[in-house]
Amino acid sequence: MLRLVLARLGTAAVVLLAAVTVTFLAVYASPGQTVDLILGENREDAQLRAEIVALWGLDRPLLVQYSLYLAGLLRGDLGTSYLLRLPVSDVIGEQLGATVALTFAAFAIAVLLAVTLALLTSGRAGVVRRVASGLELVLLSIPSFWIGIVLLAVFSFQLGWFPVSGGAGWQSLALPAFALALPITGLLSQVLREGLDRAGAQPFALTARSRGVSPLAVRTRHGLRHASLPGLQIAGIVVGSLLGGTVIVEQVFGRPGLGGITVDAVYGKDLPVVLGVALVAAATFVAVSTIVDLLALLIDPRLRSGAARRRGATATAGAELAAAAPGAVPTALTTDAAAEPLLVPSLLPEPAGSLTRGGTR
Amino acid sequence: MTTLVRAHGAPRTAGAPADGAASASAAPPSTAARRRRSGPRVPVLGWGGLVAALVLAVVLVAALAPTALIRLDPLAADPLTALAPPSAEHLAGTDSLGRDVLARIVHGARYSLVIGVAATALAAVGGILLGLLAGSGNRVLDTVVARAVDVLASFPEILLALVLIAFTGPGLGNLIVAIGVAGIPRFARVVRSQTQLVRTSGYVEQARTFGLGGARLALRHVLPNALGVVPVLATIGLGSAIIGAAGLSFLGLGPQPPAPEWGAMLAENRNYLRVAWWGAVFPGLAVVITVVSATVLGRAIQRHLERSAA
Numbered sequence: 001m002l003r004l005v006l007a008r009l010g011t012a013a014v015v016l017l018a019a020v021t022v023t024f025l026a027v028y029a030s031p032g033q034t035v036d037l038i039l040g041e042n043r044e045d046a047q048l049r050a051e052i053v054a055l056w057g058l059d060r061p062l063l064v065q066y067s068l069y070l071a072g073l074l075r076g077d078l079g080t081s082y083l084l085r086l087p088v089s090d091v092i093g094e095q096l097g098a099t100v101a102l103t104f105a106a107f108a109i110a111v112l113l114a115v116t117l118a119l120l121t122s123g124r125a126g127v128v129r130r131v132a133s134g135l136e137l138v139l140l141s142i143p144s145f146w147i148g149i150v151l152l153a154v155f156s157f158q159l160g161w162f163p164v165s166g167g168a169g170w171q172s173l174a175l176p177a178f179a180l181a182l183p184i185t186g187l188l189s190q191v192l193r194e195g196l197d198r199a200g201a202q203p204f205a206l207t208a209r210s211r212g213v214s215p216l217a218v219r220t221r222h223g224l225r226h227a228s229l230p231g232l233q234i235a236g237i238v239v240g241s242l243l244g245g246t247v248i249v250e251q252v253f254g255r256p257g258l259g260g261i262t263v264d265a266v267y268g269k270d271l272p273v274v275l276g277v278a279l280v281a282a283a284t285f286v287a288v289s290t291i292v293d294l295l296a297l298l299i300d301p302r303l304r305s306g307a308a309r310r311r312g313a314t315a316t317a318g319a320e321l322a323a324a325a326p327g328a329v330p331t332a333l334t335t336d337a338a339a340e341p342l343l344v345p346s347l348l349p350e351p352a353g354s355l356t357r358g359g360t361r
Numbered sequence: 362m363t364t365l366v367r368a369h370g371a372p373r374t375a376g377a378p379a380d381g382a383a384s385a386s387a388a389p390p391s392t393a394a395r396r397r398r399s400g401p402r403v404p405v406l407g408w409g410g411l412v413a414a415l416v417l418a419v420v421l422v423a424a425l426a427p428t429a430l431i432r433l434d435p436l437a438a439d440p441l442t443a444l445a446p447p448s449a450e451h452l453a454g455t456d457s458l459g460r461d462v463l464a465r466i467v468h469g470a471r472y473s474l475v476i477g478v479a480a481t482a483l484a485a486v487g488g489i490l491l492g493l494l495a496g497s498g499n500r501v502l503d504t505v506v507a508r509a510v511d512v513l514a515s516f517p518e519i520l521l522a523l524v525l526i527a528f529t530g531p532g533l534g535n536l537i538v539a540i541g542v543a544g545i546p547r548f549a550r551v552v553r554s555q556t557q558l559v560r561t562s563g564y565v566e567q568a569r570t571f572g573l574g575g576a577r578l579a580l581r582h583v584l585p586n587a588l589g590v591v592p593v594l595a596t597i598g599l600g601s602a603i604i605g606a607a608g609l610s611f612l613g614l615g616p617q618p619p620a621p622e623w624g625a626m627l628a629e630n631r632n633y634l635r636v637a638w639w640g641a642v643f644p645g646l647a648v649v650i651t652v653v654s655a656t657v658l659g660r661a662i663q664r665h666l667e668r669s670a671a
Contacts, residue, residue: 011511157635
């Protein structure tokens with residue numbers, strides 16, 4: 001158990017360090033470009049150039065720069081914006097609150113909608129199920145920024161219920177949060193419903209039913225706990241796609257947040273800011289998927305022995321594919337394989353190597 | 362139960378080992394003898410798959426020969442009919458410059474399809490190479506490649522694409538590369554585990570005991586079966602590439618105006634939402650319909666592969 005936890009933490013650390021290194025190389029390994037960008041108009045001024053190089057430490061050996069960069073990161077220093085001449089951490093910190101608020105609101109809405117939808121439609125055959133999975137498919141395929149535009153057109157412009165843009169109050173948060181939440185709802189509901197169906201096929205469900213517990217109560221009280229595990233497992237994906245989606249949705253609604261500074265920085269080739277935002281997102285993603293994997297170990301004791309047993313076995317047998325299906329016992333892993341990534345057809349990354357998927361050593 | 366689940370596009374049944382594309386594509390070709398349960402009237406890919414394929418065919422025609430579908434010029438501005446609502450003459454209305462929205466949508470199919478197909482191809486080729494490398498059986502190689510893919514995947518795809526564009530600048534080609542690279546992890550992970558699955562499966566073991574080995578075994582038995590899932594992934598990946606392309610174009614990082622790219626149209630017409638909702642709603646609808654079709658077709662292909670291999 002301890003070994004598993006340490007291995008998972010180690011993997012997370014390695015991935016994070018590699019991401020940081022790539023980011024560093026991207027900014028600092030092209031000093032000519034960096035200086036040009038900082039100089040802007042005064043590109044030809046040799047003396048100014050030398051000063052800048054000295055000021056930014058661009059003349060030092062790469063390894064020295066790298067260790068300085070790492071040390072800076074540990075202090076929360078993400079470098080300095082070329083365009084704004086401000087510390088990147090300040091630029092990001094100023095806008096982070098709005099984005100975090102939007103992300104959390106969207107997450108809460110998505111979970112609420114998905115759990116409701118999954119509880120109402122699991123275990124049903126025929127039309128209900130067909131409609132539910134069709135709805136999920138459509139939700140998954142709609143770009144969140146277009147949902148935003150439609151919501152704006154209907155609720156802000158036609159009905160006038162919500163403000164058109166801005167970042168103040170819950171009214172301005174509601175529409176963007178829904179726009180972000182709906183595609184996630186499709187994904188989450190799909191995973192939860194399959195988890196509920198799987199739980200419903202277990203003997204304990206039959207036992208509960210035979211005691212006279214109603215189907216909905218079985219699903220709510222017993223099934224949901226089982227289904228929450230695969231749902232939890234895709235939390236990394238969910239957070240990643242929320243963070244990516246906010247960039248565009250914030251632009252649709254003219255909201256403050258990381259989106260605006262990121263897009264401006266991309267236009268201005270302000271690499272430290274773009275990479276700073278990307279690094280914050282990646283770190284969040286790695287942290288969330290690590291925590292979630294460890295939580296899964298805590299919740300489901302079967303995974304501990306299961307993951308331990310699979311470690312070292314040569315056949316990791318499509319475990320990578322079963323990304324979000326750790327609720328299944330190891331023998332069912334190959335069964336669940338291949339379906340999983342297909343459930344994630346939008347711009348969604350998958351969680352970094354997780355224990356429960358075996359294949360990461 | 363099995364048929365029910367299959368029929369609803371979520372091909373996973375616990376405890377039925379014959380299900381799932383992984384086991385399906387890993388099944389030895391020689392035992393794939395069971396015929397399709399051929400109801401004579403249901404098309405090969407099912408009704409949903411057929412409709413999806415037809416929709417994509419229309420998109421393809423729009424991309425190849427837009428003038429065959431609509432005669433109006435997507436770039437012809439006419440200030441007199443600016444922001445006209447949908448009518449018999451302009452089925453989807455006109456934008457702020459009086460250009461026909463439907464004509465722009467039809468002509469815009471080319472951008473979305475070119476970006477989607479090219480980016481997916483890039484992601485597939487990169488992902489397959491990395492996946493095969495990782496799944497080849499060398500543990501060190503596997504660890505290195507798997508971690509590299511983890512790093513790539515830890516950045517949200519949109520942000521990764523934005524980072525790449527920050528280096529290369531906006532434009533069609535750079536957009537394709539950005540979206541393609543961002544899509545690599547998905548292919549790499551699936552191909553990796555499929556390769557491992559096939560490599561350690563019974564029929565490959567058997568072929569090995571018969572003295573087959575090396576390149577011949579890899580090329581004739583492992584490779585074709587490991588790559589069986591790629592068409593499914595690619596079809597569904599096409600959908601996400603199109604969404605990504607529309608998103609980045611919406612931010613102004615794709616084809617530049619007056620190109621009728623769908624995401625760019627959304628951005629142009631968003632400002633006129635109060636008076637002319639059609640300009641921003643219909644291009645998005647085109648994105649949604651195309652992406653849903655790609656996903657439905659991908660799942661139909663997957664079900665078909667499973668069924669013919671089961």
